[in-house]
Amino acid sequence: MRRSPVILILLAVILPACIQEGEVQVVKLPPRDMVEQLKLGEIDAFVAWEPFVSEAVVNGYGKIMATSHDIWPNHPCCVVAAQKNVDKDILTAIVWAHVKATRFINDERNKDKVIEYATEFTGKDRSVVEEALKRIKFVEYPDKDMFKKYYEKLKENKYLTKSPQDLGYENEDEFFKDFLDDSVYREVIENLSKNESWIPKKVNATVRMGYLTADLHQLAFYVALKESYYEDVGLNIVKKEYVNGVFEMEGFKQNEIDVGYLGGSPATLKRVNDDVKIKIIAGANNEGSAIVVRSDISNPNDLAGKKIAIPGYGTVQDFLLRLFVEKNGLKLR
Numbered sequence: 001m002r003r004s005p006v007i008l009i010l011l012a013v014i015l016p017a018c019i020q021e022g023e024v025q026v027v028k029l030p031p032r033d034m035v036e037q038l039k040l041g042e043i044d045a046f047v048a049w050e051p052f053v054s055e056a057v058v059n060g061y062g063k064i065m066a067t068s069h070d071i072w073p074n075h076p077c078c079v080v081a082a083q084k085n086v087d088k089d090i091l092t093a094i095v096w097a098h099v100k101a102t103r104f105i106n107d108e109r110n111k112d113k114v115i116e117y118a119t120e121f122t123g124k125d126r127s128v129v130e131e132a133l134k135r136i137k138f139v140e141y142p143d144k145d146m147f148k149k150y151y152e153k154l155k156e157n158k159y160l161t162k163s164p165q166d167l168g169y170e171n172e173d174e175f176f177k178d179f180l181d182d183s184v185y186r187e188v189i190e191n192l193s194k195n196e197s198w199i200p201k202k203v204n205a206t207v208r209m210g211y212l213t214a215d216l217h218q219l220a221f222y223v224a225l226k227e228s229y230y231e232d233v234g235l236n237i238v239k240k241e242y243v244n245g246v247f248e249m250e251g252f253k254q255n256e257i258d259v260g261y262l263g264g265s266p267a268t269l270k271r272v273n274d275d276v277k278i279k280i281i282a283g284a285n286n287e288g289s290a291i292v293v294r295s296d297i298s299n300p301n302d303l304a305g306k307k308i309a310i311p312g313y314g315t316v317q318d319f320l321l322r323l324f325v326e327k328n329g330l331k332l333r
Contacts (some may be wrong), residue, residue, distance in 0.1 A: 022304050022329065022330050022331055023304065023305065023330070023331045023332070023333040024303050024304065024305075024306060024308055024325060024330055024331065024332055024333065025305070025306065025307045025308070025333050026307075026308055026309075026310060026321070026332050026333065027043065027307055027308070027309050027310075028309070028310060028311070028312050028313070029043070029046070029309040029310075029311070030213070030243045030244070030311065031046075031048040031049060031052040031213070031214075031311055032052065032213060032214065034046035034048050034052060034056075034292075034309045035052055035055050035056045035059075035061060037309065038056055038061050038062050038292065038294065039056075039059075039061040041294075042307075043307045043308065043309045044293065044294050044297065044303070044306035044307050044308060045062070045065070045291060045292060045293040045294065045297065045303060045306060045307075045308040045309070046291075046292055046308060046309040046310070047289060047290070047291050047292075047308065047309070047310050047311075047317040047318075047320060047321045048289060048290075048292070048309075048311065048317060049077075049078075049212075049215050049216065049217055049288060049289050049311075049316075049317065050132035050133075050135060050136055050216045050217065050288050050289070050290075051118075051122050051124045051128050051129055051131075051132035051214065051216045052214075053132065053135070053289065053290040053292055054124075054128045054129070054131040054132035054135075055124055055128050055132075056292045057131065057292065058125075058127055058128050058131055060295075062292045062293055062294055062295060063292065063293060063295055064290045064291070064292055064293075065290075065291045065292070065293045065297065065300070065303075066290065066291045066300075066324060067135055067287070067289070067290040067291075068135075068287045068288065068289040068290060068320050069135070069287045071291075071320050071323050071324050071327075072149075072320065072323055073287075074137070074143075074146070074286050074287065075146060075149075075286060075287060075320075076139075076142035076143060076146055076147045076150075076264050076283060076286055077217055077263060077264065077284070077285050077286055077287065077288055077289065077316050078212075078215065078217040078218055078261055078262060078263055078264070078283075078284035078285050078316075079142055079261070079262065079263075079264050079267060079280045079282065079283050079284055080094070080095075080098055080259065080260070080261055080280070080281050080282035080283070080284060081252070081259070081260055081262060081267050081278040081279065081280055081281065082094070082258065082259045082260075082278060082279060082281050083252065083255075083257075083258050083259070083277065083278060084277045084278065084279055085277075086207075086258055086259065087203075087205075088184065089200070089201065089203050090203050090205050090207060090235075090258075091184045091281055092184055092187065092188060092200045093200050093202075093203045093205075093230075093233035093234065093235055094207065094235065094259055094281070094282075095184050095185050095188045095281055095282050096188050096192075096199070096200050096229070096233060097224040097229035097230050097232070097233060097235065098140070098220055098221075098224060098282050098284075099140050099185070099188055099189065099192065099282070100224065100227070100229045101219075101220040101221070101223035101224040101227065101229055102138050102139070102140050102220045102284075103140075104223055104227060105138045105219060105220060105223060106138055114133070114219070114223070115129055115130060115133070117219065117222055117223055117226055118132075118133060118216060118219055120222070120226075121214070121216070121219060121222040122214040122216055123214060124214070129216065132216050132288075133216070135287060135288050135290065136216060136217060136219075136285050136286075136287060136288035137285055137286040137287050137288070138219070138220060138284070138285050139283040139284070139285060139286050140185065140189070140282060140283055141182050141185050141282055141283045142180075142264065142280070142283040142286070144176070144180050144182075147180060147264055147280075148176060150264050150265045150268045150319065151172075151176075151268050151272075153319060153322070153323070154265065154268060154269055154272075154314070154319075157322060159269055159273075159313075159314060160269070160272050160273060161272075161273050162272050162273055162275070163272070164272070167272065167275055178279065179268075179271060179279055179280060180279075180280050181279040181280065181281060182281075184281055185281065185282055188200075199232055199233060200233055201233075202232075202233055202234030203233060203234045203235060204234040205234065205235060205236070206235075206236040206237075206238060207235055207236070207237055207238070207258050207259055208238045208240055208256065208257045208258045208259070209221065209237050209238065209239055209240065209257065209258070209259050209260060209261075210240045210241075210242055210248045210251050210252070210256070210257040210259070210260030210261065210262065211239065211240075211241060211242070211248075211260065211261045211262075212241070212242055212243070212244060212245065212248065212261065212262060212263075213241055213242070213243055215261070216288070217261075217284055217285040217288050218261040218284055218285075220261075220284060221261050225237065240256060240257050240260075242260075242262075243311070243312075244263075244266070244311040244312040244315050245262035245263040245265070245266030245267065245312075245314075245315055245316070246266045246269070246270065246312045246313070246314050246315060247312070248260050248262045248266070249262065249266050249267065249269070249270035249271075249274070249276055249278075250270075252270075252276050252278055253270070253274055253276045259281075261284055263315055263316035264280075264316065265314060265315060265316045265318070265319045266312075266314050266315055266316075267280065269314040270314075289316065289317055289320055291308075291320075291321070291324060300324070300325075300328035300330065301328070301330075303325075303330060304330060308321065
């Protein structure tokens with residue numbers, strides 16, 4: 001049925017009025033769809049993890065307005081979380097493999113092999129992953145004080161429906177002491193500092209491992225597989241892929257996975273709200289996300305009235321967008 005000219009005129013007047021001055025319209029999309037939607041003009045901007053940022057930029061579909069370094073320098077991003085009932089020997093094996101993989105990535109002598117693994121893991125071209133790797137800092141454990149900012153902002157924005165006291169903790173300090181558990185990590189690096197060739201005892205166990213689709217932040221997971229670090233400690237890894245960290249936390253909740261790589265923000269959100277009993281046993285990366293906009297968008301004020309995609313509410317990228325709009329006097333819708 002054809003619409004009359006009068007109706008079309010009314011829609012053109014009414015719809016923009018629904019978005020108040022200074023508001024940015026937020027939609028949810030998987031990062032792999034964001035690049036195509038930006039190319040087609042269906043969205044005006046997106047916030048995503050690498051390599052999707054670099055894919056859009058390298059192919060000329062958009063440009064970076066702000067990196068996560070610009071928004072929150074050296075911020076923790078992805079972490080390694082584990083169910084609280086996982087055996088300590090298994091955790092030691094996992095953390096050892098993760099540390100070995102992270103150090104492999106950060107060793108300049110392995111640059112070509114790291115790029116090769118990055119292209120395999122993400123399915124992206126070499127030019128894309130080379131650009132993407134420039135914006136990611138691979139780490140072994142997150143800065144605890146900086147990590148707590150996720151909790152503070154989630155609480156401030158009323159995302160948290162419960163408190164640590166509701167979960168049985170006396171206070172927030174007691175909660176974080178349990179949640180950010182670096183005890184296994186400290187044991188692993190102490191042993192490696194004494195002997196670089198140290199390997200924990202073989203555990204001969206199967207571990208169900210969660211990770212996010214083509215998330216280059218989680219490259220250490222793939223490197224540990226390719227370099228046989230998991231095999232060295234007797235781990236049989238069963239992979240489980242998720243579209244974002246909120247969905248992966250549901251995987252923890254439904255007991256689909258034992259360990260997983262995911263963002264610190266959704267890990268915190270669901271640990272508190274749903275009492276999903278996980279703990280952070282290692283870090284994966286700092287920074288490595290960005291706000292990508294259409295080429296004709298020049299400054300933050302140009303985002304008013306525009307449509308910007310995030311992977312999901314409660315994700316690290318949602319968190320970064322909120323910091324960005326707050327700093328620039330904008331609002332989210």
